[in-house]
Each structure stands twice: as C-alpha cells, then as structure tokens.
Amino acid sequence: MKYKEFLDTIAASRLDICRSVFLGYRDEIKIKKEKTVLKNLEKIFDATLKIGIEKGFQAMTMLDLKNVSGLSIGALYSYFSSKEEILRVFLSEGRKIIWQILDELIEKEKDPGAKLESAVEVHLFLTERMHKWFYFSYMEAKNLSPSEKENAVQSELHTEKLIENILIDGQKQGVFIETDHSLAASVIKAMLQDWYLKRGKYAKKNIAVDQYAEFIMSFIKSFYLKRQI
C-alpha cells in the first residue's frame, strides 16, 4: 500500500478526535451546540499541540493557550475543568481512534510476510497522518496521572505484542527464522517510532514515508526471511 491510498481509506484527523470528545464528554462540557463545540475543541487541541511540541505541556500556560487558540481563558474553562484535563482527554481519545484503525486494517492480511508488511506500513502511515499527536503523546506521557500513564504504556506494549505475534506465527509457518521474537519486535518498534520522533530530520533528508517504509521492510526482511541456499 502507498500512503496516498491509506489516506483514502481512513478517518484519522484532529477533527475525528474532537467528535469523539464531544460524544464522550457531553455532560462535562458546558457548551451544548455541537457545531460550536467541534470548532472550539479543534482550536484548543491545535493550539495545545503547537505549544506543547514547542516547549512542552507543563511549560504551556493557560495564557499561551488563550493567545494561540483565540479563545478567552474563561471560554477554555467551559470546555475543560483544568489544564490537566485537556492533556488527559486529548491523549486518551487519540489512542481510542488509533486503535480503531489499527485493529481493522492489520487483520485483513493472512500471509505472515504480507501481514508484517501491512503492520509496518499502517503504523508508519498512521503516525505520518497524526505525527504531531504521536510526538506529543510520547513526550508528555510522563505528565499523566499514574492510571492514565498505565493506559499509555499498555497501548505501547500492545503494538509490540501485535508485531511479535506476527513474527511467531511466521516462524511456525516456516517462512521466518527462529530468533528472539520479543526482542526483534522491540527493535522493529524502535524503527517505527523513529519516524515520528525525528520527523524534522527525515524531512531535511527528503525521505518520504513510502520510502522509509520500503527501506525498513528491506532491512527487516534481510534479517527475518530464510535465505535460499
């Protein structure tokens, strides 16, 4: 699959997060008109991402958020009861959307090789589409409450387990080599994460996501595919 095709098949944007937040937090949000809420949530999340990536969420003040989002401080507090709440909701709703997409797309393939390729591509494409969110999520996870932090960690581990299972399955079917699949999954995950953690660097090198996907797949395959002797 190419990134362009991927974009046509999924709905993953900040607007989708906003809609999900609106539906899930109707009671807590003091404003009731859907159109207004969506519009303003988007402003708030956009501003949070922008400032948060630049100097970190802790360093972001409500005054910063007011200035960048265009909403007044008072208005901000009619959407979220506290600054922490913005972070909590933004990250947890984002994770929800991401898993909806991942679960659906990866299960399509059956052959282990194709499945691995699909997992790698879907991950990269998704992190490309929402790269700011992923970067922010990674950097700010430590600012969450212990229970929310646990959710974030579990989500990470789930990704890794998903890859590991494909690898184990491939070995059982005799197409992949025998090795420490858990460790291999970690390393593959590290390569996937680098795409959104160092996005600026790859942009400077003029590497597009399709190219990165192809490269790391060839890297992984050279290790995992049994050599014809």
Next chain:
Amino acid sequence: MKYKEFLDTIAASRLDICRSVFLGYRDEIKIKKEKTVLKNLEKIFDATLKIGIEKGFQAMTMLDLKNVSGLSIGALYSYFSSKEEILRVFLSEGRKIIWQILDELIEKEKDPGAKLESAVEVHLFLTERMHKWFYFSYMEAKNLSPSEKENAVQSELHTEKLIENILIDGQKQGVFIETDHSLAASVIKAMLQDWYLKRGKYAKKNIAVDQYAEFIMSFIKSFYLKRQI
C-alpha cells in the same frame, strides 16, 4: 568487547561531570572548597536526574530540589544562578564527557566490520553507564535555549554521521552492500537510542546490554554484509 571490560576502560560517571563542572565554573560558583563543591554538585545532579526523569525538569520546583538533594534553597543558589542554569550546565558538561570517550574509543578499530561493531557497542555501553543522563538529556533538550538546543542537535547528528561514514567506508572496501547509508545510519541510531529510552522495558524482559548489542549487530549484519552466493 563486553560491558564489563568497557567499564574498566573508561571514566564516565556523574562524579566526572561534577569535576568537569567544578573546573569549568570556578568563577560562577560561590563556594570555593573543591571537596564541598564536588559533594554538593553530585547531590544536586542526582536529585535533578531523579526528579527530572520522574516528572520532567519544568515541573521540578526548587523546593523539590531542596527536599531531594538535602541542600537548602539558598545553598542551591550559591552553586547555580538559576534553575535553567542547572539544566544547561548539566547537559553541556555531560556531552563534553561523552564525546571525549566516543572519539577515543571508536577510532581504535580499522576494519569497517569491526569498526561498526565497536561503534555500536561503545554507544550502547556508554548509554548503559549513563542511562539516566541520556534519557533526561533526550527528554529535556527542548527546554534549552535555542543556542544550547542547537548544540544538542549537532551532537546527535554527529553520532549519526560517525556511523554513516563507517558504512560508506565499508562499501568502498567492498564488504558492505550499496544502499542509502544516511538512512541506514538513522535507523541504526534509532535502535541504539531505544536502549536508553526504553530501559525499563528491557529490564523487565531480562535483556542485558551485551545481549542487546549482539542482537542488533546480527540484525545489522544480515542487512549489510554481502551474501555469499
């Protein structure tokens, strides 16, 4: 090389950073007795690392630092003129020590294969030895002033360039395949970084640094070494 041997050959610890800070900042530090300064700098840096890793440097207050380090607020300010200064000095002096070690150790090998292996091992071992510092440095780089941030980025790129040059050299000598070495260096770097960014995870999996080094070397070699046909 094994990690144990590495430990015998180098001096890289928080104490070395403290000594370097004492020598470099004699004028700014109000306290003059070396023994006292070293003792207290170590307390300050230890506490900074501990709190900083837990909740981020921005979120750390001088009161936190007082409580964990055992020094009073006043005492803290006789070592550093501001909170930001603690971060700046700690990170830049750390980088200084790291590059002293890297430059020295990697140049020893001549054969590209051995050189690559040495670069991978030395990086991993160094980040193992100072893993908290590396994690902290990675997470807090964005809180530095623009010029200091630039230094941090340059240091990162330098590591990558170092790997890339080994790869290019290996291809010229006909032992490595032809590929996008810049991209490969990025991906290898991502694997190296994962070791200190996800240290807790690897500890849980019971993976030691020697084992990790061996695994990613086999991964890299399967891609880079020309296959005998």
Next chain:
DNA sequence: GTCTATACACAGATAGAC
C-alpha cells in the same frame, strides 16, 4: 456562549542571620 477582572496560591530568587 464568551469575555474581563480578580482571588488565591505558589514559583523563583534574594537578603541577611547564624
């Protein structure tokens, strides 16, 4: 629904006693 003005708390930094 959105704004401004403000209460209240707490941070960083300093001064001066010991």
Next chain:
DNA sequence: GTCTATCTGTGTATAGAC
C-alpha cells in the same frame, strides 16, 4: 558555607458582566 524568611512575579481558576 548554609540556613530561614521574605519579596515579587506569574500561573490557575473563578465570578460575574455582557
């Protein structure tokens, strides 16, 4: 050299006008 007490600025959150 180290401490405690305190100044001053700024941040979060709220109340109440529009």
